[in-house]
Amino acid sequence: MIGAGKKRRMFFALLIGVCVLAVGAIYADLEIGYYTAANLGSVAQPAPPRLQTSDVYSVAAYPLYSPQLVPGVGRQDAAAYCNTCHTPSYITMQPPLPAATWKAEVDKMGKAFGAQIPTDAQTRILQYLDTHYTPETRKR
Amino acid sequence: MEHKSSAYTRRSLLKTIAVGSGTLALGHFAGASAFAQQLPAAAKRLPSFTGPGPNPYWNSVGPIATYPQKAPLVLLTDRPVQLETPRNYFLNAITPNEAFFVRWHLESIPNEVDLSSWQLHIEGNVNKPLALSFSDLLHKFKPVTFAAVNQCSGNSRSRFGPRVAGGQWGNGAMGCARWTGVHFRELLDMAGVKSGSVQVQMQGLERGKGPKGMPSYEFKKSLDLSNPVLDESIVAYSMNGEPLPMLNGFPVRLIVPGYFATYWVKCLTDVRLLDKPDENFWMNPAYRVPDTPRGTTTPADVAGGKVKMIPISRMPVRSFIISPDGATKIPAGLPVTVRGTSFSGYGRVVKVEFSDAARGGWREAKLGDDLGPYAFRTWECAWTPEKPGKYDLAVRATDEKGNVQSDEGVWNPGGYLWNKIERQAVVVGDAA
Numbered sequence: 172m173i174g175a176g177k178k179r180r181m182f183f184a185l186l187i188g189v190c191v192l193a194v195g196a197i198y199a200d201l202e203i204g205y206y207t208a209a210n211l212g213s214v215a216q217p218a219p220p221r222l223q224t225s226d227v228y229s230v231a232a233y234p235l236y237s238p239q240l241v242p243g244v245g246r247q248d249a250a251a252y253c254n255t256c257h258t259p260s261y262i263t264m265q266p267p268l269p270a271a272t273w274k275a276e277v278d279k280m281g282k283a284f285g286a287q288i289p290t291d292a293q294t295r296i297l298q299y300l301d302t303h304y305t306p307e308t309r310k311r
Numbered sequence: 312m313e314h315k316s317s318a319y320t321r322r323s324l325l326k327t328i329a330v331g332s333g334t335l336a337l338g339h340f341a342g343a344s345a346f347a348q349q350l351p352a353a354a355k356r357l358p359s360f361t362g363p364g365p366n367p368y369w370n371s372v373g374p375i376a377t378y379p380q381k382a383p384l385v386l387l388t389d390r391p392v393q394l395e396t397p398r399n400y401f402l403n404a405i406t407p408n409e410a411f412f413v414r415w416h417l418e419s420i421p422n423e424v425d426l427s428s429w430q431l432h433i434e435g436n437v438n439k440p441l442a443l444s445f446s447d448l449l450h451k452f453k454p455v456t457f458a459a460v461n462q463c464s465g466n467s468r469s470r471f472g473p474r475v476a477g478g479q480w481g482n483g484a485m486g487c488a489r490w491t492g493v494h495f496r497e498l499l500d501m502a503g504v505k506s507g508s509v510q511v512q513m514q515g516l517e518r519g520k521g522p523k524g525m526p527s528y529e530f531k532k533s534l535d536l537s538n539p540v541l542d543e544s545i546v547a548y549s550m551n552g553e554p555l556p557m558l559n560g561f562p563v564r565l566i567v568p569g570y571f572a573t574y575w576v577k578c579l580t581d582v583r584l585l586d587k588p589d590e591n592f593w594m595n596p597a598y599r600v601p602d603t604p605r606g607t608t609t610p611a612d613v614a615g616g617k618v619k620m621i622p623i624s625r626m627p628v629r630s631f632i633i634s635p636d637g638a639t640k641i642p643a644g645l646p647v648t649v650r651g652t653s654f655s656g657y658g659r660v661v662k663v664e665f666s667d668a669a670r671g672g673w674r675e676a677k678l679g680d681d682l683g684p685y686a687f688r689t690w691e692c693a694w695t696p697e698k699p700g701k702y703d704l705a706v707r708a709t710d711e712k713g714n715v716q717s718d719e720g721v722w723n724p725g726g727y728l729w730n731k732i733e734r735q736a737v738v739v740g741d742a743a
Contacts, residue, residue, distance in 0.1 A: 205350065207353040227427075230557045231422070232422060233390070236376050236386055256519060256521060257391060260390075265479060266361055266469070267362050284525060285525035311359060
């Protein structure tokens with residue numbers, strides 16, 4: 172004898188199976204109605220500014236969207252010295268560059284642009300760039 | 312009728328049962344995954360960087376960011392600000408101000424300009440130094456208007472192989488606007504250029520955090536006084552019939568039609584007549600290209616010190632496929648309009664040719680309106696892919712001097728002058 176509870180379970184199992192087949196058949200030719208969770212951009216629309224008729228023409232502060240440098244030894248030096256003139260986006264934007272190219276870039280910052288970076292900090296910055304931003308080492 | 316009603320009955324029955332047993336979600340997802348192989352997933356994101364090979368995408372890969380007076384643009388760097396124009400804007404010959412690319416060298420750029428104290432100075436080796444107000448420029452000179460393409464010297468730098476350091480632009484560091492302003496020569500003549508002057512130097516409000524006298528403190532560019540481009544250059548106070556956006560050089564910038572944007576100094580305040588060539592960093596060694604055909608060389612020759620470098624000047628001829636962009640599959644047999652844009656710093660584009668590779672040869676595209684010798688010239692070409700498959704669309708332009716794009720890229724240490732034939736892979740699907 173088959174119990175009433177078992178019968179019911181079989182009925183529901185069958186029902187689900189029918190649902191699966193039928194709904195599957197409906198969607199087999201045409202995928203419709205699929206949505207996915209997404210992050211709403213964190214940048215809100217700016218409100219229109221309140222303007223005066225004076226000679227002064229101004230815009231809001233320029234937003235910083237600075238990327239994070241990869242954690243590691245030397246990141247503090249890179250952040251501290253390089254950030255004087257530009258954000259880390261100038262590093263992360265680059266393709267993976269060979270160590271010699273990073274050396275030339277850091278040299279250029281000092282010699283051509285006048286960045287005052289102590290020699291030991293320069294060494295640490297270069298080691299950091301070589302450890303995380305060359306074709307062999309870059310992950311992100 | 313019977314068929315329809317029975318279908319309705321079946322569906323509504325299913326729905327009722329599913330809702331009733333609380334298995335709507337289960338039925339939906341399980342059913343779909345069991346019968347259809349490809350569930351729509353969330354769109355994939357671009358990688359955060361490209362390389363060591365060339366960037367394969369049309370634009371740079373940065374995120375989309377919003378800046379004052381700007382539509383959402385592709386962010387390269389946030390301080391100093393560098394923003395790239397997304398591809399779709401180039402369907403039109405005129406680039407809207409809010410979408411126009413942005414490129415600064417130094418971080419201290421104006422958020423505010425007080426026109427009651429702002430002046431444009433013409434000084435140096437002149438008989439009568441001038442200090443002109445914004446109102447002077449508007450009212451004391453005959454206005455001149457023309458359309459011209461402004462393109463960053465490093466546009467498409469991310470295409471280089473091997474890659475070079477610098478702003479990793481895709482193709483969107485360019486734009487075309489209608490500029491209105493005052494003839495540059497008229498201002499120079501008014502100040503009276505003294506004999507012995509060789510160059511005119513331009514500087515704007517852009518400053519940096521570096522020590523004074525260093526290129527990290529100020530940005531200055533110069534042009535030879537004998538250069539005929541000065542006859543065509545203007546000091547522009549209007550862009551597409553609007554004030555210049557602050558990020559594009561409010562209140563005035565220099566327009567040097569045909570030349571790369573490095574000379575189009577933004578927020579212009581100081582014009583100096585020089586009696587010897589400008590050797591500041593931004594003229595030498597920056598913004599120099601090999602003195603070779605097409606400005607191309609090799610890393611080995613550069614390392615060997617064999618390459619003579621000269622200041623960058625005119626923009627080589629270029630053309631682009633804007634649509635289709637490869638993101639949409641095209642059913643076989645559907646007539647499609649391939650559209651794009653073109654320009655040359657050497658004068659009008661006179662011919663644009665399109666190829667879908669399948670048929671081999673090039674065929675001439677229909678050109679859009681002629682907005683002037685240095686403006687974008689749009690083009691379009693009817694195209695019906697008859698068979699499913701992967702197509703390699705290509706476009707090449709010829710300018711009025713006979714310059715034509717080639718399939719060879721260029722390489723130089725600055726990442727300048729890219730003008731290789733552009734290609735777009737397109738997938739054509741079965742359409743029974």
